[in-house]
Amino acid sequence: MTVHVQTTHADGSTGAIRNESGRPVVLQVLPALETGGVERGTVDIAGAIVQAGGTALVASAGGAMVHALQRTGARHIELPLASKNPITLRRNASRLASVIETFGVDLVHARSRAPAWSALWAARRTGRPFVTTFHAPYALNLPLKRLYNSVMARGARVICISDFVRQHVQRIYGIDPARLRLVHRGVDLEVFDPARVSPERVIQLAQRWRLPDGVPVILLPGRLTRWKGQIDLLRAAAKLTDLDFLLVLVGDDQGRAAYREELEQLVGRLNLDSKAMIAGPCNDMAAAYMLSDVVVSASTDPEGFGRVVGEAQAMGRPVVASDHGGAPEQLLVNETGLVYPPGDLDALAEALREALALDETARSALAERAIARVRTHFSKDAMCNGTLAVYREVLNDLEMQRIGTRG
Template sequence: MSSGSSSYFRDGTAHPLAGRSVLQIVPDLDDGAAARTTIEIAAALTLVGANAFVAARGGSLVSELQARGGLFAPLPADAKNPLTMAINVERLARLIKAERIDLVHARSRASAWSAYAATRILKTPFVTSFESSYAVGGPLALRYNFVMTRGDAIIAGSAEAAHGAAHLNPAAKDKIHVILGGVDCRVFSPKSTPPARVQAVRRLWGAPPDARVALIALGPKPAGDCKAALDAIRMLAEQIRAESSDAAFDVSSLRVIIGAASATATEIKEIDAIVADSGLQDIVQRGDIVSDPAAALLAASVIMAQSSNPAAFASLALEAQAMGAPIIATTGGAAAETLLAPPEVEPSARTGWRAPTGDPGASAIALSEALSLGATARERLSLRGRAHVERRFAMELMWEQTLDAYAAGLDAVRKPTN
């Protein structure tokens, strides 16, 4: 469904959600992909004249939500205790009635159970977000995850997630909307990122001006993701040493930066132990990539965004392409679906690389190709990536798609059942 919502953001045309009140429920508003997306949708709702409520435990981004027009409602939405979840049903029911909420969007499973009960009692339209990891697991896990297929509209984070939702609940098939995400192309823009910022990041990393930098992004299982990436880098290093003078570049010119800002103290110890065992200590170090993410993406020669979690790195893949940075994503994951790569397109049309998780050989090949790009080939890849994101994943398009899903949820409840 597409209502052409982007025109509503530009010219003030009355949107179907104008005057409506929408409640999003997210575990917390600390810095993270779910919280950021929640705030973006709150801003979009405000722009079309809707009231944008967000229920969450709290977090560092509450003030940003409010600055962009959102209304914060404290709720222990991250609670998984059955008693607290049951109490949340009554809390949400009171909130829905008091604020005359027209639609509720649950972005996590625990909160979805509470929201599902409250919305069924009050006959309020209900929307859920479904990730591909919800479609796997044992009988108890799948029963718990099943609530994410009970929405009047279901937002799937990837085509793979949509397939999983339909398999878990065939009756949900026609309610699914695939939305891969969006990126602010004004923030993530090479033209908006002065060379001085990029140079500052490289100095912080200790990377010489002529060094090739492989940036490793870590997912929900950082130790495993780190080991898989370093296995690929070790294979590439061995290949380069074997080729000697025929190699495209020397191992000594390679630097590997591990972005471990979100890792716990225990996970950092595990990562450091993996680095020590890898034999790559001379070229690998942990580095800051969150202080200036746009500059960090430009400072890297390639980004390795590979994870055993298929939902990981969708936002990072979009940001990297918007910056024109070469990126390697996990085959079959949400991030990979945002890329143009063979066999869907010719190699000359690629905007990134895909490699299966757990296959260091395939990752090493992709890494070698990305690091061996000449200046002209790198510039062409950069321009393709930027154009691809602007055409298909600009933030305004994600706003439009999500608000269309909300409108579909409202329509589904209004329609009489046969």
């Protein structure tokens, strides 16, 4: 099957890409470029490839972040990669093989399961190396689910976004540890930097949310979905009857109107009408963090990384997080944040109480430690450099194999 591939670039031009510098051409594949951590990471890595002199291609079904991708100098190729239909997966494999040959792709990097199957078949067909990023401990509770998930463990290198994910991959899929690479998800320190957030931005957001003066703010950022733990946080906060606070749930319901209504009803039943609000989506999360006194990550299922924890620390805010997944490895427990056993509402309430009780001196010391930790270990630059190092390693291995074959 031959596919005519044409892309539209940020400058309006179209056509194939040739990298005259000899630097690699890297193709990343994912379902779509809507908002989310996977999408943000894809755009960040594309920008890093371009800055390093390479050519960055991204294939997806498109979405809101295509323009952000194009601004990095990367090229977007629109394909129906969000589909899980087996026939479409096979067709996408042929389409991606055509992309690989047309654009002279040197390495294929898959970031999600359905398009990863198509990318794996295309990479094998064209003899290109295949790399994956394992973003989460995917569910194994349905028949054939383990097989479906296993494509993410089939890369020449498997990038794990946390040590928690690395251990999961090794335990569940029996992968050779030599193929695993730990590259933490990174925080954009140009966005999440207290010094870059103007007082005007903070005031505007406070006015939009109609925050009362002098009332401590407990912030839970995350889309409105049950496993993000909004219900646990509301129930734990209801135990703090002697404290004054405002709990703000920030995030889009993404069409989950019934869940949002359930949360609103729960606020009423818990007598939290004056102490909790559902703020909806926010387009200035750095200002939102600045408004907060405590940031909570209350996920009931373990997250592969949990970027809220990193972003909040980058902004110098104390964090309270459920003690599973990738969150605990980001924190210095009792120094930059607190953890509690998932589902233990009494422990969550006590952690909130402790965080709210910090005096100004303790808060300043915590902020200094938290900011330093993120800048040292969890920056976007560290993520990009680590990923590019994986690319170099795989391509160098391939070159050595070719030399050995010729010899």
